[in-house]
Amino acid sequence: TEPNLLLLDEPTNYLDIVSLRWLGAFIRAFEGEVILITHDRDFMDSVSTHTMGLRRKNVSIIKGNSIKYYAHIAQEDELYEKSKINHDKKRAELIDFIARNKARASTAVMAQSKQKELDKMGIMENLESDSDLSFSFSYSPTPAKVIMSVKDISFGYNPDEPLFKNLTFNLEKNKCLAIIGKNGKGKSTLLNTLAGVLTPNGEITTHPSTAIAHFGQTNIERLNTNSTIIDEIQSADNTQPNVKVRGICGTMMFSGDDGEKKISILSGGERSRVMLGKIIATPANLLFLDEPTNHLDMQSIDSLCDAVKRFEGSTVIVTHSEMLLRELADQLIVFREGGAEFFNGTYDEFLEKIGWEDDISDVPKAQKPIQQGSKKEQKQQRAEIIQERSRLLNPLKKEIDFCENTIMELEEKLKTSHEQLIKYSNEGDSSKLMELSKSVAADEKRIEELFERLEIASNEFERITKESDEKLQAL
Structure with missing residues (x-):
């Protein structure tokens, strides 16, 4: 029986350029699935429909070539770093508040509450960067043309x-x-x-x-x-x-x-x-x-x-x-x-x-794709997909911007409020302390709710974008 799955581990090693071109044509014409390991980026991108990467002990897969894969992980790293900045900032504020108030009887309970909140937050670790080879050859000057x-x-x-x-x-x-x-x-x-x-x-x-x-x-x-x-x-x-x-x-x-x-x-x-x-x-x-x-x-x-x-x-x-x-x-x-x-x-x-045609024999021919309609129909379908995507993404984009901006405003407000709490605590003004503490608790709850809304909107935004990209690629 003919195979329907090929597992290829570094198949390009020691192949010459003519054999590489033949192998690429063979894989593209193969009607089954192929799982390929290779360090030849150009070859991989010429035959692959999806890219899987092993990074920081995790495996991720995306639809597309290595360019899309590296763009995807760069975007993930950027999002993580932004989240870590906000996370570390909030932790620092909590640690500062706890250190200033845990010894005072009037604010000890509040400090304990903040300690529980801090414990629940955990720590976002720094991203490990992969070691990359980076060098230059040593040039010896010469006047020769x-x-x-x-x-x-x-x-x-x-x-x-x-x-x-x-x-x-x-x-x-x-x-x-x-x-x-x-x-x-x-x-x-x-x-x-x-x-x-x-x-x-x-x-x-x-x-x-x-x-x-x-x-x-x-x-x-x-x-x-x-x-x-x-x-x-x-x-x-x-x-x-x-x-x-x-x-x-x-x-x-x-x-x-x-x-x-x-x-x-x-x-x-x-x-x-x-x-x-x-x-x-x-x-x-x-x-x-x-x-x-x-x-x-x-x-x-x-x-x-x-x-x-x-x-x-x-x-x-x-x-x-x-x-x-x-x-x-x-x-x-x-x-x-x-x-x-x-x-x-x-x-x-x-x-x-000149080319290599005379050097390559028995090149497998890829099957012609099934026609999916005229160019005019495809153009119309593409326009409809893009229009629908915009209709779905625009409100999500507004929601994401609103959540991000409001969170930043509230975090600035909280910073000022924490300073005021310390001031009222030092002055022994219990009424203002209680009133402001309620406001701080409400703002913190509001921030948590906004982070939840932001996560939901971001996930939905990513899902819709991915689905529309797949539909466009299918055309």
């Missing part, structure tokens, strides 16, 4: 079967050259050749001031497993002071004692971060990056992309990530059947002018 000049280079482990031949191009300062194509065609070999690890036929010329930093898969494998993280990063430049090395360790998310961990116990992602740390410790104006996103999580990949964008030198990168290609690549070397070709343009320009 052309960092590398390549003329008619060829290389093959078997002379009769060259992996590439007669490649010619110039790499200018602040440009990024991406090497792409199927697995096993020679992409890493070409990068190692350009980095000086292998010797080709032809000419590779660099400016005298060119300083290289090389992130390669073989470099990661050559990390000394008996060394600590600190020692390994220090080995990139022994003149670096220990304070700076520890700073790089912290940047790579190895803070404090974590820097003393042995390389042997690190995961693949952690070893990749150590290798990145070694590159950061090396001033350079030409980066060679061979599949640098392997084993990195989504946020670390974003940080790497930002670091390459900010780098003032030039970059040669081997990657299968179409997101990185769109964000970074100014020029391409494309491995296809018959060798490698230089393409002077961006990845989107390559797709438009």
Whole structure:
């Protein structure tokens, strides 16, 4: 029988760009359900209808891609922080009132009542922030406008079967050259050749001031497993002071004692971060990056992309990530059947002018969606949904604004009233104290009622918005 549920755990690992495009087409055409774990944001967003995230030991799911998911959790955090400010403010006022009045016989009962109210409130904890990789490459200044000049280079482990031949191009300062194509065609070999690890036929010329930093898969494998993280990063430049090395360790998310961990116990992602740390410790104006996103999580990949964008030198990168290609690549070397070709343009320009159609066979075709009416009918339905949503949300918006504004006004009034209570207590004016205490109790009850109304209105507002968005997406 045909499966109706696919469970895919990091299916994009080690797939080349052509296989990734095929897999994306397969998933989109698959008629059953798919549960997918991946750190490839671009791939995930191209195939997913819902996004689930594990954060602060809680699982949440939303309809939409990762952009909507992160917008949703940012909105949740903002709401929590606003609620916490009001919560902490009220707690502080209660604590102050209790401290001033619990010792006086005339106000002890009231202080006890406030203590019970304080106990019921509990404490809203500070939100834990996730550790993110954030760094910049160390730039070594160079006056060169052309960092590398390549003329008619060829290389093959078997002379009769060259992996590439007669490649010619110039790499200018602040440009990024991406090497792409199927697995096993020679992409890493070409990068190692350009980095000086292998010797080709032809000419590779660099400016005298060119300083290289090389992130390669073989470099990661050559990390000394008996060394600590600190020692390994220090080995990139022994003149670096220990304070700076520890700073790089912290940047790579190895803070404090974590820097003393042995390389042997690190995961693949952690070893990749150590290798990145070694590159950061090396001033350079030409980066060679061979599949640098392997084993990195989504946020670390974003940080790497930002670091390459900010780098003032030039970059040669081997990657299968179409997101990185769109964000970074100014020029391409494309491995296809018959060798490698230089393409002077961006990845989107390559797709438009050449593309991968000749390299991808048996691409699954997605079923055509059932027609749900003409464009005119859909436009009318969309207008009706939006109109109905506005009709339902407008009174809720007014209710939310009213509750929020009134709560703020009452809390300011309570602050003044608490000061007056202390004054009347010190003066021994029991009649005014009793009268104001009743007013304070009424205002506090009113605030509690308004918070309940605010929660109901906010939940209803969110529900209606979600339902109308689903209806609009269904069109």
